[in-house]
Amino acid sequence: xxxxxxxxQVLLAATLFLLLQGLSYGGAAGNSWKLSSxxxxxxxxxxxxxxxILLYDLPEGNxxxxxxxxxxxxxxxxxxxxxxxxxxxxxEQPTGVKVPKLSEAPHTRLKPERFHSSMTQKDIIRTxxxxxxxxxxxxxxxxxxxxxxxxxxxxxxxxxxxLYDGKLAGVVAGFAIQPADMDTLRKxxxxxxx
Amino acid sequence: xxxxxxxxLHAGNESGFFTLIVVTLALTALIGGATLLSMVxxxxxxxxxxxxxxxxxxxxxxxxxxxxxGTEMARTARIAAAGGSLIGGxxxxxxxxxxxxxxxxxxxxxxxxxxxxxxxxxxxxQPALTRDNPLPDTLRSGQNAGNGSGGYNPLHDPNxxxxxxxxxxxxEVDRLGQDxxxxxxxxxxxxxxxxxxxxxxIPQPGRGGTDPAASDNQGGDxxxxxxxxxxxxxxxxxxxxxxxxxxxxxxxGRGGHEKPAVRPGGGSSSGSQQGTSGACxxxxxxxxDGTGGCDxxxx
Numbered sequence: 001x002x003x004x005x006x007x008x009q010v011l012l013a014a015t016l017f018l019l020l021q022g023l024s025y026g027g028a029a030g031n032s033w034k035l036s037s038x039x040x041x042x043x044x045x046x047x048x049x050x051x052x053i054l055l056y057d058l059p060e061g062n063x064x065x066x067x068x069x070x071x072x073x074x075x076x077x078x079x080x081x082x083x084x085x086x087x088x089x090x091x092e093q094p095t096g097v098k099v100p101k102l103s104e105a106p107h108t109r110l111k112p113e114r115f116h117s118s119m120t121q122k123d124i125i126r127t128x129x130x131x132x133x134x135x136x137x138x139x140x141x142x143x144x145x146x147x148x149x150x151x152x153x154x155x156x157x158x159x160x161x162x163l164y165d166g167k168l169a170g171v172v173a174g175f176a177i178q179p180a181d182m183d184t185l186r187k188x189x190x191x192x193x194x
Numbered sequence: 195x196x197x198x199x200x201x202x203l204h205a206g207n208e209s210g211f212f213t214l215i216v217v218t219l220a221l222t223a224l225i226g227g228a229t230l231l232s233m234v235x236x237x238x239x240x241x242x243x244x245x246x247x248x249x250x251x252x253x254x255x256x257x258x259x260x261x262x263x264g265t266e267m268a269r270t271a272r273i274a275a276a277g278g279s280l281i282g283g284x285x286x287x288x289x290x291x292x293x294x295x296x297x298x299x300x301x302x303x304x305x306x307x308x309x310x311x312x313x314x315x316x317x318x319x320q321p322a323l324t325r326d327n328p329l330p331d332t333l334r335s336g337q338n339a340g341n342g343s344g345g346y347n348p349l350h351d352p353n354x355x356x357x358x359x360x361x362x363x364x365x366e367v368d369r370l371g372q373d374x375x376x377x378x379x380x381x382x383x384x385x386x387x388x389x390x391x392x393x394x395x396i397p398q399p400g401r402g403g404t405d406p407a408a409s410d411n412q413g414g415d416x417x418x419x420x421x422x423x424x425x426x427x428x429x430x431x432x433x434x435x436x437x438x439x440x441x442x443x444x445x446x447g448r449g450g451h452e453k454p455a456v457r458p459g460g461g462s463s464s465g466s467q468q469g470t471s472g473a474c475x476x477x478x479x480x481x482x483d484g485t486g487g488c489d490x491x492x493x
Contacts, residue, residue, distance in 0.1 A: 008211055012215065038333075042333065057271055072275075081313075086324075088326045091313070096309075146277070162274045164270060164274070172275070172276070176279075177279040
């Protein structure tokens with residue numbers, strides 16, 4: 001009797017294990033961003049980035065292809081920024097500006113790994129709350145949606161999230177580009193804009 | 195009666211277990227099937243243009259389509275990187291949550307952002323990386339510091355000349371160490387230990403109070419510290435001459451010698467030692483009182 005009961009327990013445990021395996025496998029499909037070894041090395045050395053820009057390069061005409069993730073981590077206190085391409089270290093550049101007091105500089109408490117390509121607008125609102133503004137712009141046959149969190153006092157801090165046809169296209173955390181900055185930005189990118 | 199009720203209860207429990215197992219198995223099969231299905235459906239379809247390009251059969255239309263896709267991608271990347279601020283008409287909005295600027299008017303930081311976006315979009319216009327580029331030195335040294343090797347890195351030793359500049363790799367440090375070994379009498383005699391940087395000779399364990407001559411016979415000698423790379427290798431006192439100096443002979447005639455500490459930077463060559471404590475000038479003789487002085491009174 002005891003043997004039979006133990007057998008049933010083992011069978012149940014094995015079934016539960018298989019079930020959990022199946023669930024974890026299903027959940028791993030693009031639902032989180034795992035930091036690469038070089039990204040972990042940067043966090044170990046300098047901590048989490050104080051500002052970051054993350055963009056997903058969505059291959060045109062290939063909607064089911066895995067989007068390419070390009071990140072720029074900005075370390076204001078260390079006066080450098082780093083680029084990662086799909087988690088691989090690309091380059092490190094000096095910002096040329098030393099920020100003596102980080103507390104006075106805009107920075108974010110968010111971590112880049114919180115964002116992943118399968119995030120939808122609903123997921124974002126569920127995670128960070130209702131944005132201060134939502135803009136929608138037509139871009140050819142596509143639609144751009146920008147969710148702006150503009151209050152430093154709120155949980156996510158200053159955060160801009162761009163969605164391209166409902167898919168996460170970009171995250172700008174720790175700062176927002178202001179009207180005064182636009183001229184500089186336009187001038188800098190003028191030659192490069194297609 | 196009691197027994198019958200117990201049996202019925204047991205049978206009910208068993209059927210419950212079996213139902214649970216059947217449901218769990220069904221769920222597992224369902225999830226497994228769904229996972230398999232998602233794997234099949236999310237295969238990357240190859241567009242016709244890419245396919246033809248691979249076969250070197252791309253038409254001008256294909257090339258146009260691919261080029262347009264490229265520029266579209268780059269533009270999308272820039273807009274996304276700028277937080278959507280580059281969309282005509284959309285642009286940034288004043289902060290409705292609180293008065294004052296969003297990023298507290300820090301012009302310096304505002305100057306960084308265009309550069310960052312420039313590099314970011316430049317990266318997007320290039321093929322995706324498939325491996326890390328070489329990490330910067332600052333990060334590599336961080337890796338070394340964190341490997342639990344005890345924390346000492348000769349490349350960062352300020353006591354070593356050119357540390358961190360001339361010595362670029364542990365291999366180079368090894369090579370210098372090998373050079374040092376080779377310059378010692380008797381080749382790579384590991385018993386030879388350079389003394390502290392202040393030039394003080396520390397008696398070696400198991401060799402204290404030994405006759406310098408005997409130690410020479412074993413191929414050993416004491417050396418002042420070796421400074422890699424700067425050619426400042428200096429020999430210490432000439433112990434053979436030191437041992438034969440009558441002033442160093444103990445008056446009781448026991449014959450034991452104890453090596454004195456060498457002064458920092460002493461660098462006394464055997465020549466200079468001869469001038470100060472060597473044999474007496476011609477016509478003089480060493481005093482027999484054990485002081486080691488010269489007695490020239492006899493002349």
